[in-house]
Amino acid sequence: MTSCGTIANATALWCARSRLFPPAPEAPNVEHDGLKAVLDHHDCERAVILASNLAHYSVEKAAGRLGLGASNLLRVPVDARQRLELPALRKLVAHCHKRRWRIVAIVAVAGTTDCGSIDPLAAVAEIAAGEGVHYHVDAAWGGGLLFSEKHRSKLEGIECADSITLDAHKQLHMPIGLSLVLLRDPATARAMEIEANYMLRDDSGDLGRVSMEGSRPGMALFLHAALEIFGRSGTRSWWTVVSSACRPVRPK
Ligand SMILES: Cc1ncc(COP(=O)(O)O)c(C=O)c1O
16 A cells, blocks of 8 residues: 555556566665666666656656656657557667667556546557566556446456556545555565564564555555445446446547
């Protein structure tokens, strides 16, 4: 759990950065020695993140905070339906290879902030898998569609993601401050684990060990309670009501 989608995205990309440069004996460690030491060691000039022009600005913030630099977030144009353009993504990936730039992650958006468009998640997954690159889906806004019988197919391909951001305080109607970052392999987060002497036991449940935040409110209880009380069918019925009241916005 994180306290917002911004931190969920940053955490996912933090994991992606650690996956790309995993700790190894005799090699510099990105957490300890910093990015420059690691890039020098791998003899590469840049480590980049690829995302569409409509990816939320929290992805740019993450690129800065993770030491990659905001200029290393490379933007992919969108098509007429405001979805990431696949040929442009393929071209950019090839360009990165040619220049020997390392790709930290390819980010697709499931519900852009500007207009709700959903990137072609399955096709982007295929490109990321073909390249062996971490695939992050920012479903902060659109992830709630998974609870809709009618609309969940719009998120086909999300199941291939290595990490997913979901804001329960958006389409799941929870109070502000309730976000999730889901990791295909939770062990990825171990790469950035830090311990302190005051943690008495190896199995002490201190989430601060593998997260950006330390102390935080127990917001998970709200989501747990809502899902317990309404269940899948209650949440589904709610979606049916909402989606029947909505109309797609068409450009004038
Ligand atoms: C697609 C998307 N990602 C991330 C965020 C950031 O979420 P938060 O405001 O919870 O930090 C937003 C917020 O609008 C968003 O729409």
